[in-house]
Amino acid sequence: MTDQESSARRGPMRSAPQDLEAWKRQPSTPQTESPAYRLAFTDHDFILRDELRPVRLQLELLKPELVMQQYGIESTVVIFGSARIQGDDTGSANPALKPHYEEARKFARIVSEASRDSGFREYVVVSGGGPGIMEAANRGAADIGAPSIGLNIVLPHEQAPNGYITPELCLQFHYFALRKMHFLMRARAVVAFPGGFGTMDELFEALTLIQTGKVRRFPLVLFGEAFWRKVINFDALVEAGTISPQDIDLITFVETAEDGWDAIAGFYRR
Numbered sequence: 001m002t003d004q005e006s007s008a009r010r011g012p013m014r015s016a017p018q019d020l021e022a023w024k025r026q027p028s029t030p031q032t033e034s035p036a037y038r039l040a041f042t043d044h045d046f047i048l049r050d051e052l053r054p055v056r057l058q059l060e061l062l063k064p065e066l067v068m069q070q071y072g073i074e075s076t077v078v079i080f081g082s083a084r085i086q087g088d089d090t091g092s093a094n095p096a097l098k099p100h101y102e103e104a105r106k107f108a109r110i111v112s113e114a115s116r117d118s119g120f121r122e123y124v125v126v127s128g129g130g131p132g133i134m135e136a137a138n139r140g141a142a143d144i145g146a147p148s149i150g151l152n153i154v155l156p157h158e159q160a161p162n163g164y165i166t167p168e169l170c171l172q173f174h175y176f177a178l179r180k181m182h183f184l185m186r187a188r189a190v191v192a193f194p195g196g197f198g199t200m201d202e203l204f205e206a207l208t209l210i211q212t213g214k215v216r217r218f219p220l221v222l223f224g225e226a227f228w229r230k231v232i233n234f235d236a237l238v239e240a241g242t243i244s245p246q247d248i249d250l251i252t253f254v255e256t257a258e259d260g261w262d263a264i265a266g267f268y269r270r
Helices: 003-010 016-024 050-070 099-116 133-143 176-185 197-211 225-231 234-240 245-250 257-269
Strands: 076-080 124-127 148-153 170-173 187-192 220-223 251-254
Touching: 050 170, 050 176, 076 099, 076 133, 076 197, 099 124, 099 133, 099 220, 099 257, 124 133, 133 148, 148 176, 170 176, 176 187, 176 197, 187 197, 187 257, 197 220, 197 245, 220 257, 225 251, 234 245, 245 251, 251 257
Parallel strands: 076 124, 076 187, 124 148, 148 170, 187 220, 220 251
Antiparallel strands: none
């Protein structure tokens, strides 16, 4: 879009960037140096006030949405899993879980190959943007030159984005709730590898939304049935009457990347 087209689209009113440039040229006086004189949208002290939380929530919803629109992302495959399952010989929480790193990487490659047919607009891989299984997901997409998304979040112990996320699609969140919303807004499938509290939180959020009809049903695929059966006794929930027997049918257990993709592709063929 040219500057002239952009100006016509805005209409006759001056733009915020134009007024910002004019504000920067103001002479330095006690009045212009006062915090009260700052333009509201440039005043961090103002934006960070507790009373402005509703505005920050709106901004955190809107910014990623505009980025997705700008890059034409229409649907995604979400990959969750532990940050502690590493691809090298250091840092893995449990050596028995280490193979899941390469399986996640392989799965993301398969998904990204399918995404190629749409010009990388559909079935784009998205992860939480950190290390471990998240890194494997973005790395698998990068293996074939496909874009992938990372939805990072600020944590007390800083989580830096992994180096395989497409930089233009690397986003950071303050609010967990908004981050989880963006995980699911374009999801055609949710895939969970073994993980801890964060993975459980994300998994049960998706399960609850599907169970209650708040989102259309999509494939919910769990890698590593033995792990998931051990840490979550789904059958006990049915026996206790706290979920219905058909609720377990919302989940598909798989062991391999090929089976994971077949579960997703088969769902949409039906």
